[in-house]
Amino acid sequence: MRRYFGFIVIIVLVLITFLGKNNSDAQDTEGVKINIFNVSKGEFEKASKISSNKDELRKTLTEEQFHITQEEGTEAPFSGALLKNKETGVYQCVVCQTDLFLSDAKYDSKTGWPSFWEPVAKENVETREDNSLFARRIEVHCPKCGSHLGHVFDDGPAPTGKRFCINSAALTFEATEKNDETQ
Ligand code: FE
Numbered sequence: 001m002r003r004y005f006g007f008i009v010i011i012v013l014v015l016i017t018f019l020g021k022n023n024s025d026a027q028d029t030e031g032v033k034i035n036i037f038n039v040s041k042g043e044f045e046k047a048s049k050i051s052s053n054k055d056e057l058r059k060t061l062t063e064e065q066f067h068i069t070q071e072e073g074t075e076a077p078f079s080g081a082l083l084k085n086k087e088t089g090v091y092q093c094v095v096c097q098t099d100l101f102l103s104d105a106k107y108d109s110k111t112g113w114p115s116f117w118e119p120v121a122k123e124n125v126e127t128r129e130d131n132s133l134f135a136r137r138i139e140v141h142c143p144k145c146g147s148h149l150g151h152v153f154d155d156g157p158a159p160t161g162k163r164f165c166i167n168s169a170a171l172t173f174e175a176t177e178k179n180d181e182t183q
Contacts, residue, residue, distance in 0.1 A: 034143055037121035039090045039099045039176075044123070050145050052095060065094055068167045069147035072130075072139070077112025080168020089175040090120070096145040097172065100124055101164065109156070109163055114171065116164040117156045125164070127152060140164060 032049045058066055067073035082091070091101040091114070101116040109115035119125040123143065130139040130151070140149045149170045156163035 029146070035123050036098055036143060037124055039102070039120060044121070047098075047144055049143075050096065052145050052147075057095065061094070062169070065169045068169045069095055069142075069149070072132075072148045073167075074150075075113070075167045075169050079112075080114060082114050082168040082171055082173055083112065085114075085173060087173070087175050089173055091116075091166075091171045091173055093142040093145060093147055093149070094170055094172050095147045096142060098124065098142055098144045100142070100149070100171065101166070107157060109165065111163075111165060113150065113165045114168050115156070116166065117162055118160050119164065125149070125152075140166065 029049050030051045033046050034049060035044045036047045037043070038045050052070075054070060057070060061069070064073075064075060068075060085106075086103070088103050090099050091103070091106075092099055099120045101119055105116045105118045107115055107117060126141040126143040126146075128139045128141060130137045138152045140152050141147060142149060147170060150164065150166035153163045153165060154161060
């Protein structure tokens, strides 16, 4: 009996350790404080990471927006509504409206996707390695809600040399007055 008791204690300890780790992993993303630059306020502000409810997103996003942001999809080249947009303003995350890119950093990469040479601030995008399609690429995600936005490559223009190749369907565009930008 004593032998079994020791065995059970070990199993319980292993379970506690394992479940405890899972809980802390969940907290690692949900609620974690991050710094994000807010363009309209002109300053960094603290935000909390959120994990979006997929069922809710299926109701609020189009099928394409859901596929691209939640299932790492890619829209067909030259199909995006914002590809040729030349208005002055801010490109935001379609899921959580985090400011991602300024129109000042948009350029025509001829690839068929909206392209930017830098984000609003380095804190306003998150990157992860993507080893699908037999090639190593760097994925770009929203730092707040985790939505998949596109990829970043090293063949962009000066001064950064980066090409943030972003799906139009992952973005919303907020036009700003030119006066606001020059102040
Ligand atoms: Fe987001």
